[in-house]
Amino acid sequence: MSDLAVRVALKRYDAVAEAPAHVALRDLALTVRHGELVCLLGPSGCGKSTLLNIVAGLDERFEGSLSLPRSADDRPPAIGYVFQEPRLLPWRTVRRNVELAMDPARHGAGLVEELLAAAGLAGFAEAYPQRLSLGMTRRVALVRAFAVEPDLLLMDEPFVSLDAPTAQQLRRLLLEIWQRRPTTVLFVTHDLREAIQLGDRILLFSPPPGRVVADIPVAIPRDAR
């Protein structure tokens, strides 16, 4: 598996209606090795979500280059994306929400069961999202992202607006699943403690327009954090 490499010379949003044009990212470059969990840390508005959208291929309107991790069989890389809001389909069960993004030709049914069980959701596979607590919907979103066996996992403040113990539970769950199924992760947060708990490395963003101003390895074993 190759590295993720992204370089953004300039990402500018055009003026729309009342909002003037402005530069979201400038002179940004980062490389992430296969299997690394890297936290992007910075204040709100510094372009972290913009960068994730570029890496996900959702936004192609930037000056620069993007090289995604590639597997040996040369299929396009599978990307898991966990948004701030869980974005589950309310008219589908937990299981069907998870299966939605999967490729039946690649993934056996056993994977869904394994991930739901790891997330403590085995008993809720046939439930609809409205029956779940907020923390549980976040767990479903996490399971759904791992169910595509991602070559790259993008997470955009996935645990905000949860109470502290629930957020802590979810961070542990993320690490548990990720250690069992290692993949390259970009994890966006504005919480330094969260970044230290999760990251192999922390990339610190400047105030807008965003660029990476520090690249900090976290040289503490995870079980000691």
Ligand code: ADP
């Ligand atoms: P975050 O919580 O990550 O800071 P924002 O509140 O900046 O997110 O953005 C939420 C959503 O609104 C994003 O999808 C973003 O693309 C969009 N958005 C943010 N700012 C603007 C803007 N000035 N004009 C249009 N869309 C915007």
Ligand code: ADP
């Ligand atoms: P962060 O995730 O670090 O909070 P964002 O990437 O959401 O930052 O936003 C960076 C800047 O770009 C903000 O000023 C935001 O308002 C603006 N922005 C985000 N999305 C859009 C959009 N679709 N159109 C115009 N401006 C946007």
